[in-house]
Amino acid sequence: MIEFKGIHKWYNKKLHVLNDVNLFVKKGEVVVVCGPSGSGKSTLIRTVNGLESISEGTLIVDGINISDPKTNINKLRSEVGFVFQQFNLYPHLSVLDNITLAPIKVKKIKKSEAESIALDLLNKVGLLNKKDSFPAQLSGGQQQRVAIARGLAMQPKIMLFDEPTSALDPEMIGEVLKVMKDLAKGDITMMVVTHEMGFAREVADRVVFIDFGKIIEEATPEEFFNNPKSERAKQFLKQVL
Ligand code: ADP
Ligand code: MG
Numbered sequence: 001m002i003e004f005k006g007i008h009k010w011y012n013k014k015l016h017v018l019n020d021v022n023l024f025v026k027k028g029e030v031v032v033v034c035g036p037s038g039s040g041k042s043t044l045i046r047t048v049n050g051l052e053s054i055s056e057g058t059l060i061v062d063g064i065n066i067s068d069p070k071t072n073i074n075k076l077r078s079e080v081g082f083v084f085q086q087f088n089l090y091p092h093l094s095v096l097d098n099i100t101l102a103p104i105k106v107k108k109i110k111k112s113e114a115e116s117i118a119l120d121l122l123n124k125v126g127l128l129n130k131k132d133s134f135p136a137q138l139s140g141g142q143q144q145r146v147a148i149a150r151g152l153a154m155q156p157k158i159m160l161f162d163e164p165t166s167a168l169d170p171e172m173i174g175e176v177l178k179v180m181k182d183l184a185k186g187d188i189t190m191m192v193v194t195h196e197m198g199f200a201r202e203v204a205d206r207v208v209f210i211d212f213g214k215i216i217e218e219a220t221p222e223e224f225f226n227n228p229k230s231e232r233a234k235q236f237l238k239q240v241l
Helices: 041-048 073-077 095-105 111-124 140-153 170-185 197-203 221-226 231-240
Strands: 002-011 015-025 030-034 056-061 080-083 158-162 189-193 206-211 214-219
Touching (some): 030 041, 041 056, 111 140, 140 158, 206 231
Parallel strands (some): 080 158
16 A cells, blocks of 8 residues: 655655655554654645655556656545644534534535545544534634544555654543544554554554664564564663663
8 A cells, every 4th residue: 555665765866764764554554653753744644645755766656657747736636634733623513514614625525425434434533512603612622533534534555643742731642542442443554653652552553663864673562572672672662661
């Protein structure tokens, strides 16, 4: 579903933030990306829906070569949902309208159909009773669950999460992780940047540890947590566990 082949990226032609990344993510897989702050995790997952360009290498997402400048990235974007650390809901739209906006505008789905999909998703994330609320009336955990529902409303094949619980108060982290765990049981492909190592242990098919833009370890959660190979991963785990 996602193939990174020899991916390099430089910011401003000098900061080497992705350094020969090779990674294959299969359909339905859940890959957790972890590593120190500034190691390139956000840059890496943002390349998957073209939010960041790459400087070198080949990136194929669902058979579409997005490293080819001739590729139209818009079609791909509707197949890839993205959930950010900051929930980024539209403040002037109700919860329901936040979720139906893209399906109606981008996918040209009928309003009634988009609403029925949205209500089903709101039910799944436990927020059906908040459909008419505005983002400012919701807690951070609730906003993030709406953001996940909004991403899913486009019926993407891939969902990307960039530290989805990092901006939340501790008591709200669990409710968001639960939604993500439920999602992971389905056949959607997920790449998740997170420091929630409990989530990684429980849900990930693979854990990728990245430092200075390089993949240092790529292992099953058991291998990674019980027997990290590199000194850097050991140090990292000491800090986050
Ligand atoms: P992480 O998500 O692991 O914290 P990032 O991918 O956000 O790391 O950043 C990797 C490096 O690239 C950092 O040194 C960061 O300061 C730098 N960086 C990120 N975005 C930009 C940008 N738009 N322009 C220049 N440098 C950037
Ligand atoms: Mg980041």
